Amino acid sequence: MLRQKLETEIAKFIVENVPNIDQIRMVSSGTEACMSAVRLARGFTGRDKIVKFEGCYHGHSDSFLIKAGSGAATFGNPNSPGVTAGTAKDTLLARYNDFEQVEDLFRHNQGEIAAVIIEPVAGNMGCVLPENEFLQKLRKICDENGALLIFDEVMTGFRLAFGGAQELYNVKADLVTYGKVIGGGLPVGAFAGRNEIMDHLAPKGGVYQAGTLSGNPLAMRAGLKTLQLIKNDPEFFNRLAKTTETLDFEIGKILNEKGIAHKINRKGSMMSVFFHINRVSNFDEAQEANHSLFNNFFHQLLQNGVYLPPSGYETYFISDAIKDKEIDMTLEAVRKFEYS
Ligand SMILES: Cc1ncc(COP(=O)(O)O)c(C=O)c1O
Numbered sequence: 001m002l003r004q005k006l007e008t009e010i011a012k013f014i015v016e017n018v019p020n021i022d023q024i025r026m027v028s029s030g031t032e033a034c035m036s037a038v039r040l041a042r043g044f045t046g047r048d049k050i051v052k053f054e055g056c057y058h059g060h061s062d063s064f065l066i067k068a069g070s071g072a073a074t075f076g077n078p079n080s081p082g083v084t085a086g087t088a089k090d091t092l093l094a095r096y097n098d099f100e101q102v103e104d105l106f107r108h109n110q111g112e113i114a115a116v117i118i119e120p121v122a123g124n125m126g127c128v129l130p131e132n133e134f135l136q137k138l139r140k141i142c143d144e145n146g147a148l149l150i151f152d153e154v155m156t157g158f159r160l161a162f163g164g165a166q167e168l169y170n171v172k173a174d175l176v177t178y179g180k181v182i183g184g185g186l187p188v189g190a191f192a193g194r195n196e197i198m199d200h201l202a203p204k205g206g207v208y209q210a211g212t213l214s215g216n217p218l219a220m221r222a223g224l225k226t227l228q229l230i231k232n233d234p235e236f237f238n239r240l241a242k243t244t245e246t247l248d249f250e251i252g253k254i255l256n257e258k259g260i261a262h263k264i265n266r267k268g269s270m271m272s273v274f275f276h277i278n279r280v281s282n283f284d285e286a287q288e289a290n291h292s293l294f295n296n297f298f299h300q301l302l303q304n305g306v307y308l309p310p311s312g313y314e315t316y317f318i319s320d321a322i323k324d325k326e327i328d329m330t331l332e333a334v335r336k337f338e339y340s
Helices: 002-017 030-045 085-089 100-107 134-145 164-169 218-230 236-257 283-288 291-303 324-337
Strands: 022-025 049-053 091-094 111-118 148-152 175-178 188-194 262-269 270-275
Touching: 002 022, 002 188, 022 030, 022 085, 030 111, 030 148, 030 175, 030 188, 030 218, 030 262, 085 091, 091 283, 100 134, 100 270, 100 283, 111 134, 134 148, 134 164, 134 188, 236 262, 236 270, 270 291, 291 324
Parallel strands: 049 091, 049 111, 111 148, 148 175
Antiparallel strands: 022 188, 175 188, 262 270
C-alpha cells in the first residue's frame, strides 16, 4: 500500500509540474527507461528502426551501444562486442546537429523509423548543445513521418529547468525518459508521455514492461522530496546557472592567460572544457579535442582537491552545494595547472 501511495504521489507531482506528459512509469534506472521507451515507440508505431546520434548515450541496452558516448567512448568501445548484427541494423546513426543526415535517413528508410532518440543537450560526449533549431527540426520531421520523438532527459530532466529541455527549448517530445535527479540519489528511472501512447503499455496495452523494484518506497520518497525541494525554491535554477556561468568565465580567463586554446560549452548547470579546439558541436569534434591534456588537467586538479568528472567525454554537473568558497578553490586549482 505504501509503495503504491508514494508511487502515485511522485507521479502526480511530476505530471502536474512537467509540460506535456499525462502518464509516467517508474523503473529502476535510466537504461531501463530508455530501453522501455524505445520498445513502446516500436509497439506504438509498428516499426523497427530508431535513429540515434553519435556520441549520445542512452544506457547500456543493446540498441544503444552503437557509437555510444560516456564510458563507452572513454574506454574506446563505443560499438560493444555482444551486440548482434540484427540489433545493430535497426539503429540508424546521425551526426549531432546535422539535420541533413537525419533527412537522408528518413528518405532512405521511409515508413520504417519508429523513433528518433536524442539527449536534447548532450552530456555524454562532453556537454554539446543543440544548434540552429535542431530540436525543432527533429520535431517537425518526426511529425511528417509518423515517427516518435524521444527526449532522453536522464541528465537534463529537473536540471536544466523543472520541466527539463522540453520546457527550456519549448519543444514537445512524444516520450521523455528520466533518471538521476528523479531518484534523489537512489536508483530510479522513469519514462513518460501522452495517454494515447502510454496506454499501449501493459497491463492496459500489449507492450510489456515490469520490474520487481519499480516504484520502491525508498527511492520514491527520496525522489519526491528532492523534486519538492527544487520546485519550492524559485531561485534554484537561476542560482545553478549563475554558479556555472561564473566557473565558465573564470576558468576561461585563466586558461587564456596561460595561452591554452580551449572551448567551454555550457547550458544551465551543465558544462565541459574541451582543449585545443574552438568548436564542439558533435562527436567527431569532441573526439578531436586534446584528451590527454584533459587527463593531465584532471589529475592536477585532483591533487589540489578538485574532483572533475574523470573523462573529457563527461559533463560537469554543477551542484547547489558549490558556493563562493568552492568556486575560489576550483579557480585556485586551475591557476596552479602546469601545462607543458
Ligand atoms: C542521457 C543518459 N541516458 C541514459 C543513461 C543511463 O542511465 P543509468 O546509468 O541509470 O542506467 C545515462 C547515464 O549516464 C545518461 O546519461
